[in-house]
Amino acid sequence: MDFNQLPDGVTVGEGRGGLPVVRVVIGSCTAEAYLHGGQLTSWRPAGQEPVIWLSERSHFLEGAAIRGGVPICFPWFGAGIDGRHYPPHGVARLSAWELAEVTPVADSIRLRFHLDGHQAIDIEGLDRDWSADISYTVGEVLDIDLRVEAYGNRATPFTYEEALHTYLAVGNARKITIEGLDGSRYHDKVVDGDFTQRGSLVVLGETDRVYEHEGDVTVKDPNLRRTLGITKRGSARTVIWNPFVSKAVKMGDFGDDEWQEMICVEAANIGAAAITLFPGQSHTLHQRIAIDRNQRPSGLRRRLL
C-alpha cells in the first residue's frame, strides 16, 4: 500500500533492529506493530498503563521471534500435532508480512497485515497454498482477527493449528486471578497430565496449560487495579502460559524477573481442535482485549477517593 496516504496518527518508520514498524498515536490509544511476524508489540489505551507486554530482552531481527506482543502461531503450535515440526510455533512469526490496509474505524484504527504462504520463510516441505490476514483494530479496546484462507485450487484440504499468543501486562503475576476457566478440562504441559479446573486460576509456578475452552476469561489484577476482559470467537482452546522462575532464566530473550510482569492468555485451535479447510474455505480466529469499565480508575473516581 502507499505509505504516503496514511490516516492522521499513523506512521510507518524504522523500529528496533531497523525493522519496519507501524506506529499509531490517536486520542483513544497508542500502538505499534511490526511487519516482521505481522506482530502487534504495543497497545496502550489512553489514561492506562500498557496492556500488551513486551520483553526488554526481545530480539528484533530477521530469523528470530519477537518476545512479547501478540505472536501469531501458525500453521502449527509448538512442535505441531506430530511433535516433529520446526520452527516452534510455525512460520508466521518469523516471516515478513505486508501492510495491506490502514483504515480509521470510529475512534480506532484498523491495521491489516497479509502473508501469502508462498512468501513465508523458507522451510522444506511447507504447505504454502494458503493466505493469512491479521487485523488489529486499536482504540479503547483491541480487536484481533486472524483470517486464514485455503487456496481454491488446492488438491487437498488444509489442516493447521493457530494461536494468538497474547502477552498481557500485569502488576504481579502471583497476585492475579484468572477467571472463566472453572469446570474446563485442560492438559498441563508442565507435568504432562490432564485435569479439570476448579475455581479461578492463580499462578503458583511454571504454568503451561491448554484448556478445552471456547469462552471468555477475565484477569483480575489488584496491583494495577484493573480487570482485563478477554473474549474470543472461533476458538476451541485457551492456552495460559507463564514461565515462572526456572524457565525464565533459561530463556535468552526473556529477563530473569520478567515473568512477574506478564501472563499469556492465548486464543487457540490446536491439537484435536486443529482447523481443516477445504479448497477456497476460510476461518477467522478472533480475540478482544478490553479493560473492564467498572474497574477503570477514572478521573471522577480518583477525585472521589
Ligand SMILES: O=P(O)(O)OC[C@H]1O[C@@H](O)[C@H](O)[C@@H](O)[C@@H]1O
Ligand atoms: O518460547 P516460545 O517458542 O515463544 O514459546 C513460549 C511458550 O508458548 C506457549 O504457548 C507454549 O504452550 C509453551 O510450551 C511455550 O514454552
